[in-house]
Amino acid sequence: MAAPPPSPLCSPPTATMSAPVFLFLLHLFFPFATPQTLTLNLTQKQPSFPANDPWAKLSQLAEFSLARAHHLKNRHHYHGDGQPIAASEVATTNVAPRSSGEYVIGLRFGTPAQPLPFVLDTGSTLVWFPCSHSFRCRNCRSPVSAFPPFIPKSSSSARLVGCRNPKCRWIHSRLPSNCSSSSVCPPYFVLYGSAATGGILLSETLSLPGKPVANFAVGCSVFSDHQETGVAGFGRGQPSFPSQLGVGSFSYCLPSHRLDDVRGAYGTLVLGENPxxxxxxxxxxxxxxxxxxxxxxxxxxxxxxxxxxxxxxxxxxxxxxxxxxxxxxxxxxxxxxxxxxxxxxxxxxxxxxxxxxxxxxxxxxxxxxxxxxxxxxxxxxxxxxxxxxxxxxxxxxxxxxxxxxxxxxxxxxxxxxxxxxxxxxxxxxxxxxxxxxxxxxxxxxxxxxxxxxxxxx
Structure with missing residues (x-):
């Protein structure tokens, strides 16, 4: 598989992409809604490898790793302000290995909350999920039905992020000249080596046990390539999961890949300091x-x-x-x-x-x-x-x-x-x-x- 060309984290929308995406999303979100220790779950994605090919798993993991390496080496990111993030409450989550080589946390967004899986990724900053009944995933290893998307119309707290909202600049270094207080933040497009996704930024409620987090900036992706689940960016930068939660540290303990796809095999992700x-x-x-x-x-x-x-x-x-x-x-x-x-x-x-x-x-x-x-x-x-x-x-x-x-x-x-x-x-x-x-x-x-x-x- 050819590696993708160099790309910024979230490139400006193209003229051919922005108009139909905006029209679709405006329809998607109409009508709009008006403006301790915690425990979550972490699992690993499950791809399908040819059962009769003994080299398939390792060779595909090697291919994915090289494609991602090419992307990481050539990618331009949002650079954080370097200010220390204040310590916050402690949250713990489970981590389970799967054969795809990616670990996935279980999070809940919306009102009422909708459970969704997210890849734990310390190499990126955007948090996004598959979004709407019209979500399409090309070249994905599992059918979309295996990972139900987030449905904005079912959430009373879903809001589109405006073009003048400071959070829009988290994912766009440059904004169009016609950006106004009444316009929506332009669509994003993100590359992850062999994978990609695109959509629009939402402000939504993240439900942690005993602690709802309002106005969390999260991407609503309407299409993906090679990426059927969402991604939780844990890298340095304002859009990232730990930065938006305001935690001063996070930790994880990833279980052995020998336990790939074994039901009930979990490790731990900790948000916040646990002395x-x-x-x-x-x-x-x-x-x-x-x-x-x-x-x-x-x-x-x-x-x-x-x-x-x-x-x-x-x-x-x-x-x-x-x-x-x-x-x-x-x-x-x-x-x-x-x-x-x-x-x-x-x-x-x-x-x-x-x-x-x-x-x-x-x-x-x-x-x-x-x-x-x-x-x-x-x-x-x-x-x-x-x-x-x-x-x-x-x-x-x-x-x-x-x-x-x-x-x-x-x-x-x-x-x-x-x-x-x-x-x-x-x-x-x-x-x-x-x-x-x-x-x-x-x-x-x-x-x-x-x-x-x-x-x-």
């Missing part, structure tokens, strides 16, 4: 995000060790390229080509007793892969991530090698961004490498903390 859960964390500071990539969480990853071999990671440069971001919306970690070549060579030079699975590498697009037979235990070099401030993540084997379908081969779940050069982040830490770690994003203190933990509740 009891923060004990034993090792912290590394966030780096100042470049203006071009202001929505990302940059961390100082200095090197990756594979057994006795150290692989240096390109640092964040003054021109805004290089460096490392952490992204819950990317499945496999993506490295710029040269760094990945050195990482793969470090494994290849130290692995003993297993043959290279060359055919699997060609079929899956992953490398290195090894034939390990039907062994109950597999011995491979340890992999650890070394950050500024002394934080070290020594990854369990399942976080960096995965079996390929029903074959006897395992492959490294870190991939190289061939042909991307040094544009944008050099390393994107995906959620496969974050499994079974309790991770805290401390927005007020500008740091991120890690602690190994079995995340399944």
């Amino acid at each position: 009891a859960a923060s004990r034993g964390l090792t912290f590394t500071p966030f780096l100042r995000s470049p203006a071009r990539f202001g929505a990302y969480y940059y961390v100082g990853l200095r090197k990756v060790t594979v057994g006795s071999v150290a692989v240096d990671v390109p640092p964040l440069r003054p021109d805004g390229n290089g460096g490392t971001i952490i992204d819950s919306g990317t499945s496999f970690t993506v490295m710029e080509g040269g760094t990945h070549d050195r990482l793969a060579a470090a494994f290849a030079s130290q692995v003993r007793g297993y043959r290279r699975a060359v055919a699997v590498e060609k079929q899956s697009g992953l490398r290195p892969c090894f034939e390990v037979g039907r062994r109950k235990t597999v011995a491979l070099p340890a992999m650890a991530l070394h950050f500024d401030g002394g934080a070290v993540l020594t990854l369990p084997l399942k976080n960096y090698f995965s079996f390929v379908g029903e074959t006897d081969a395992i492959c490294l779940t870190v991939i190289g961004a061939v042909g991307e050069g040094t544009v944008g982040p050099a390393v994107i830490l995906g959620n496969y490498q974050q499994q079974d770690y309790y991770i805290t994003y401390d927005i007020v203190k500008e740091r991120i903390g890690f602690r190994p933990q079995t995340c399944q509740q």
